[in-house]
Amino acid sequence: MAGVSIAAEWQLLGDKYYRKPEIYTLHWKNIDLSRNKVACAPFGGPIAIIRDDSKIVQLYSESALRKLRIFSSSGHVISETVWRNPGGRLIGLSWTVDQILICVTQDGTVYRYNIHSKLIEPNVSLGVECFENSVVDCVFWGNGVVCINEAFQLFCIPDLGMGMGNPKVSKLAETGLEEFPLCMAVIEPEYTMSGNVEVLVAVGDHVLVVEEDGVQTVGDGLGPLQKMVVSSNGKLLAAFTHDGQLLVMPTDFSSIIFEYACESALAPEQLVWCGMDSVLLYWDDMLLMVGPYGDPVRYLYDDPLILIPECDGARILSNSNMEFLQRVPASTESIFKIGSTEPAALLYDALDHFDRRSAKADENLRLIRSSLPEAVEACVDAAGHEFDPLLQQTLLRAASYGQAFCSQFQRESIQEMSKTLRVLNAVRSPEIGIPLSIHQYKMLTPSVLIGRLVNAHQHLLALRISDYLGLNQEVVIMHWACSKLSLSSAIPDATLLEILLDKLKLSRSISYASVAAHADQIGRRKLAAMLVEHEPLSSKQVPLLLGIGEEDTALTKATESGDTDLVYLVLFHIWQKRPALELFGMIQARPLARDLFICYARCYKHEFLKDFFLSTGQLHEVAFLLWKESWEVAKNPMASRGSPLLGPRVKLIEKAQNLFAETKEHVFESKAAEEHAKLLKMQHELEVSTKQPIFVDSSISDTIRTCIVLGNHRAALKVKTEFKVSEKRWYWLKVFALVTIRDWDALEKFSKEKRPPTGFKPFVEACIDADEKSEAVKYISKLADPREKAEAFARIGMAKEAAEAASQSKDGELLERLKNTLQQNTTASSIFDTLRDRLSFPGVS
Incomplete structure (x- = not known):
């Protein structure tokens, strides 16, 4: 029976079986x-x-x-x-x-x-x-x-x-040692209370626990300890003493879990944990496995060994082969243990009888009918723990055979185990050489395994496993592409591009920009430019194009994307790297880039923007900028008061006027700039002569009015003449200015100089606004239009005079409006009623 030969190689440690199959005959020599x-x-x-x-x-x-x-x-x-x-x-x-x-x-x-x-x-x-x-x-x-x-x-x-x-x-903290410790071990940070590494230092008959913050003494009387090793979960410590005792205790040294007296007091060359169930000690020719119960197991070797602790056992490396020492899994023991009558053993035996067409197969199945699901599950689990593909197949066949008679067992379990074993067998092959057990594989996870295959440049296998397990293939393809670039310096760019694209298209989410960036890093800039053309995302494509010096292409891609942030990224990059004229030439034919540049420069970079407008012949735009700058100068409080700052400001406006004059379309702007400069000069002279900073940046009208208020009529006339202020406007300005200073004599004299072109309405309005009724009456009587006269009298509360003036107009609507204006005045209302009756205006009530 096959089970006899398999179990015959097992060793019993206490009540647990261990096996030590050979995984590889090593391919190295000497x-x-x-x-x-x-x-x-x-x-x-x-x-x-x-x-x-x-x-x-x-x-x-x-x-x-x-x-x-x-x-x-x-x-x-x-x-x-x-x-x-x-x-x-x-x-x-x-x-x-x-x-x-x-x-x-x-x-x-x-x-x-x-x-x-x-x-x-x-x-x-x-x-x-x-x-x-x-x-x-x-x-x-x-x-x-x-x-x-x-x-x-x-x-x-x-x-x-x-x-x-x-x-x-x-x-770490000072230990105060005066001689070298006999041995050291480490408790990893994830298993310590402080979250920092703890170093166990064997000194004399005790152990120092050294941290960054301090030192404490533990394990008094245990030593001297010649070897120490901490278990993989950080909870247990195995130590070999000076008198040949193997001690196992918690890492807090609170007690001794078990001890074993070795035959030799000579410290072993290596001391490691075999999973969590036993400890391995190695001397020159002997490997000793000690467990908490039963006699230890001895293995004799002629070659030197290296012990490699694993989470579920230990690998043993010699000059010629690699073995894996592990505790026999419970499912494997239930099937192959000599004399086993477990359901899984009977199911495995039933398959053997079925293959030999023996009726005993049916007899075995009847014996385990009620336990068939557990037997199938044990066969599946045992298959996962085997390294021999033939034995894996046999165990899975036994599981499938039992599953055919067991409706409760889910077939997906067999399929999943088959998939897992295909992956494990692929990486265990001598060409790959990663002898993972199924427990290690689950702890490592498939994605980490694929990462390790990729790092070892086993890209094809990594890609196939990713595809087989339904994982993302992008990482594998990306790594392959970057490795191919690094190792293919002799292949022409065009040829290598075809090779790369053939594989990169396997993943829809692949980042061509990342591959292109790697090509640029290794000095293949032309190939990088060719690769980045295939990147669909502008946000990745544009920065890389800038990185490889393809600014023009980057600007085109950015403007095509419509992403203003990307466009600005390119603009600022070119701005720093290229001469200004090159930037201007690049953005002139691209409206989005040009407009964004102008928008930014208009706020922050006037000089640069002027250079751009000059280079493109837009003189009027330069003129507008100069004019705007003149107003910026005006914000300086020293720009008035006869300051020299006014000179540069006027020069800016004059430059703007000259530039406006260059174009036929901006005659108005040219004239306005000319007059603005002229006005500023006159206002500056007025401020110097009057020593009052109240003229600059006021309007022509305000300048005239201020001159009159200050009594400088000659200056006011000069401004009027210089800027061709109309007579009507002049009268309005002078009248209100004289009323402001309440110079009634001058006002009356002015009204008599000649017939006012505006009539006497400005005089009336100014006096009424100044609340001077007596002065207003002088000029109301001179109003030619009875309507205006009536309304003016009404505004100063002279009802009778308003009524008389209104009667001359024979305007019923005016009478009604004036009555409403003076409705609080009872006498006035009766006057308007009488007047209405006398004139018999129909429809007026």
Whole structure:
């Protein structure tokens, strides 16, 4: 029976079975792990190897040139580079969570390499103290590292991942050590109360817990401890004591959960957790697995080993192969355990009988009829835990066979497991070399796995898995395109463009602008311009066109989009990069860009706008700007009062007048500017002569009126003559000015100089407004129109005189209006009634 041979390879630890299948026979050659420093990434990640310069190497046995080599877990070379030994001896190396290789050297420099052996800038320094006192040891976790130097100082870098441009270095609290600790371990920040890393330092018979803020002593009497390792969930600590005891306790050292006395007091070379159920100890030729119950399990090896802890077991790397030591899953145990009568075992056996056309198949099914759903589920689960594709298929066939007789079991479960196993088998293949278990795969997630395939340049497989699982393919295609650009320097632009477009069109949401930006970064500007033409989003297209120097095309695209923000972005960019005349030439033929430029410059950049209008022959626009500037000068309080600022202001207006005169369409503006300048000069002279700052920027009428009020009649006449003020306007202005200063004699004299062209109405209006009835009467009587006379008398309350004047007009409507005006006056009302009756105006009541 197949189950016998499978279970025969299991080892019993307490009441739990463990198995150690070989995953790969390694493809590398002449690798001796004992002579190298080795770093293996979890979750089936890559292996970094570099010759250990502290080990003696036989002369001529290998090249004197040290190389950093990176392999897949199956032993295939991914990349390599020469190790230049830049910072002294290599103290430690490890992989971060996002598969960045961290190398810490003696002088306190931390170098970071990607999976392709490319150095990631910048290098990180632990500081002057580590440069002056060399780094002696380091402990890694997640994306961080803790180092100790010769001065017994501890330094921590909590995040060395890809996203950190300049990682922060922090110094932990002073330990007061006088000798180097026997060993160190780290409790990751996510498992500590403070949220900061805690470093466990074994000193003498106790342990120091070192943080950034302080140090505390724990575990008195436990030591000396020669090895310590914290479990993956941060809750448990496994420690090897000086007298050969293996202790497992909580990380708060509150109690000892279990202890085991090893045969040797010699500290193991490696101490790691195997999942959460057991601890592995490795000496030169023996691997010891210790659990809380039962006798330990021993494995003997001739080759040196590297133990790689995983969340559900431990990988074992030797010179020739890779194995995976894990606890046998419950579903697998129920099927393949020797003598098992579990429903899943009977179902698996029933399939075997069915294949051999034995009637015992039906007998087995009848025995487990009520437990068939559980048996099917166990077969599906067991298939997921297997690395052998043939055994996976057999278990899934058993599940399908049982499902045919079990209506309650959902078929989707078998389909989902089949899909998952296809993905796992694809990445486990020796060519790819990522030996994920199903538990690791679920913890890692498919999207992270695809990201790792992409980083390893396994784009085709990543694309197929993305498509198969219904995930977004854009990330894969983008990375492939950027990698293709970097690695295809010999391919002509046109040819490479066709290759890229053929793949980029697979995703509708692909950002052609991002690919074009990468092309520009590596110096292929022409190809970048060709790629960006295919970007449908103007918001991405335009900035990139500016970045690669295609300003004219960028302006065209921005104006076509109608997005004013984009147009302004291009305008400001060109404004800074190009001569002014080039900018003017580019926007002249594009109305939207031109209008936006003018709108902005009109508010903030007058000089620049004048240059634009001059270059395009729009002299009248320049004139308007000059005229506007003259008013800006006027806002300065020193522009009047006989200030020299008035001179530049007048010059601006005169320049505007000259420019207006250049065009036939702006004769009015030219004349207006000329007179404005002339008026300002006269007003300036008046302010100088009168020493009163009240003339500048007033109108011609106000200037005349002010001159008369001040008694400067000669100046008023000069303004009248200079600006050809009409006689009627002159009379109105002078009359009101004289009334303002209440010069009644001058007013009367003025009324008699000659017959006023306006009549005597201005005199009447001015006097009434000044509330001078007696003066008003003088001029009301001289009014020629009886209607005006009647209304004027009514306004000053002279009802009788108003009635007499109204009777002369014989206007019934006027009589009614005047009556309403004087309705509060009873006598006046009776006068108008009598007058109405006398004149017998019909319809007037």
